[in-house]
Amino acid sequence: AQSVSQHNHHVILSEAASLELGCNYSYGGTVNLFWYVQYPGQHLQLLLKYFSGDPLVKGIKGFEAEFIKSKFSFNLRKPSVQWSDTAEYFCAVNAGGYNKLIFGAGTRLAVHP
């Protein structure tokens, strides 16, 4: 069965620190990959996506993610976090032929001023 693993459930950083959130998926075929973010009290919103092409994708608010097919990974990065990045981050996979989005368990990021 397909699954998505996010390595860290809670991450605490100071402002200006660099961020990397790990995401691995299990599926051998073609996948579409996503990072969604949920700010406190708000709905899930798309941060960035990868369908094909350049494996390094850039999203909103300075986030980027790199798809490494050989490692089945899609890690999220940001060089310098801000307090306003405090949120829960979800990695998600849509595998070819399946009409459903599979989410990881989420990573809660707290950024301290």
Added chain:
Amino acid sequence: DSGVTQTPKHLITATGQRVTLRCSPRSGDLSVYWYQQSLDQGLQFLIQYYNGEERAKGNILERFSAQQFPDLHSELNLSSLELGDSALYFCASSHLQEDTGELFFGEGSRLTVL
């Protein structure tokens, strides 16, 4: 604002009861998805409708049912409620028939079963 509207935002009920959650998709979106978010199970896909027809089914219990109406709004019916059904229920919409994963989420309906 994602454009997806869910009501009610909060709901408290007792075991054995039945509730209906409502979702209005973004204008022009034909697909509606329901997800359940709980502390132990994370975000679980329940069901998808496209233009009134059921398109895909996930981990939806037999006690739960959904439908999408001609005006494209959707309802998720939860019956014979159990304590474990307490969760945040999200609706999402997209324009595409196939679920590429680019969804627009509502703010969720938080259900508490006592």
